[in-house]
Amino acid sequence: MEKLIPFSITDLAKVTNHRSGEVKFGEKMITVPKGENCHNFLKVCEAKYALFGIPEDVGIRANYGRPGAHSAWESAIKSIANIQHNRFCKGSQIVVLGKLDVAQEMEQAKDLDFNATADRKLLSELVHRIDKEVVHLINSIIKCGKIPIIIGGGHNNAYGNIKGTALGLGKPINAINFDAHSDFRILEGRHSGNGFSYAYEEGFLKKYFIFGLHENYTSKNVLDNLKKIEDRVTFNTYDEIKVRQQKNFQQELNTALEFIKNDSYGIEIDLDALPNIASSAMTMSGFSVEELRQFVYFFGSHKNASYLHICEGAPELGEEKNNHLIGKLIGYLVTDFIKSRRELI
Template identity: 70%
Template sequence: MENLTLFSSFELGKITSHRSGEVKFGEKMLTAPKGVNITNFLTECKAKFVLLGIPEDIGIRANFGRVGAASAWDSAIKCIANIQHNRFCKGSQLLILGCLNVSEDLKKAENLDFQKIEDRKLLSQLVEKIDKEVAHILFTIVKAGKIPIIIGGGHNNAYGNIKGTALAKGRPINAVNLDAHSDFRILEGRHSGNGFSYAFDEGFLKKYFIFGLHESYTSKNVLLRLKDLEDRVRFNTYDEIAIRKVKNFEQELNQALTFVKNDSFGIEIDLDSLPNIASSAMTLSGYSVEQARQFVNHFGQHANAAYLHICEGAPGLSDDKNPQLIGKLIGYLITDFIKAKANYAAL
């Protein structure tokens, strides 16, 4: 894990706003000491959850999307550090491992043009390199008996999350994805739109449920493929739940959970499914922040929930003067997940 940049206690102290009479997450979260053997430390660490950042948008570039997701990690970690540590959620449950160092890869990607075939190949190769690193880190975290919480980055990192978790578990896993898009596009070289299809094709993904697909932004070819694979890949659409109301949100949560719950499964949250959230594919119509939080809580309570991945948020693309709101949103989703797992343990 030579490309993993550990997050230090000194860095954590710098971003934590101390106030008399209050205890913040940043005062209680754990960090890995410099020079420590990471594998051993993860195994012995008392924290149940491990926070990993993947500050890249190369997969988004390779998918012809708007860049900016590389900044979500910095925004999120500052907000997470200043969450209140109290009886509802404790910062000591969380280890900030650090982030993947992709600075050199980002520099290479800056000068590549998606419209050029050769450049597109180079972008895909950079994504493949990140895939290997993400899968290795996820494998190490899960093998140590911990639950990863990953902040992206593009949705291309779902592939590494799934592969690493499956290898650690010794069998394919399932995934449920709150997303406006299927990210199940053809195997045309790695990018943010085909992480799940690659994981499925290579045998790491067993069952896949897409929650809240936007009908107007899903191609006919994808829909035909999903129909052919309906024993293992299912979906509902935002339109049939929220617009036509022929399906019920809560009932669909239960249907999706029933589909994935018999094996370990990852929880994937693409922030472009939420309206007015700065992201690579921003939308004006979609599920509310409250519904996204309910989604995380619902699936997080199950024993087989193996990881949480929040991706595609892009604070730099925000038009308002409060880019930290993306980080605050990510903080809400993370604490919802931690609380959900705690509630499961208390049952």
């Protein structure tokens, strides 16, 4: 965990707005004591969930996207720290690890042009470097018996989440992805659009369900490839659920769960599936925040749910006066996930 920048008790105090008569998550969440070995502390601490951020958008840049997702972690931790600690959800269930040190990769990526072949190759190499660190950290968390909650960053980090969890458990895992896109593009060098296809090709991803695919933004090539492997990778579309109403949202939750529930699975959330949420690929049409919260609660409540990853939110691309709202949304999703698992702990 040498690439982890620890989040200290002092850091937590700085982002917590203390108020008389109230107890905030920031006053109860656990941090790794200064000087202690992170891995050893994780093994013995009582918190069940290990929270950390990946403040990068290198993978998004490599996928022709708009940068900005690096800003989600800072926004999220400020909001999470100020959630009320009460009988509905307790901050003491979370150990805040900090953030991955990706400053060097971000610096090297900032002047690269994805339209230039050589630069695109360099961007993919930087994503590959980040992959290694994500895999290592997730693997360590899983082996310590904790459940990772990851705040991205780009969706390229799904690869590291899946591989790290699979290595930690010693077996391939499944994944459910709430997303407007498949992120199952061709293996053309790593970026935010092919995390799942790389994990599948390398044997770390066993079964994969894409929930709410947007028909207008899924290529014929991807659809043809998915058709060939539909026993292991399948999907529904947003259009057939919400526009044509050929399928029912609640029934589709059950269908997806049936597909993945027999093995450990990761829950992947791409915030660009929600309308008007600042992200690299913003949409005007998509599921509601309430439907996403129901989705997280539904899939989090099963014993085989192994991690939660929330990515692609980009507060710095949002309205200047309201750029805290993405962090607040992430806070809701984190607590929905934890609340869903009360009976499993």
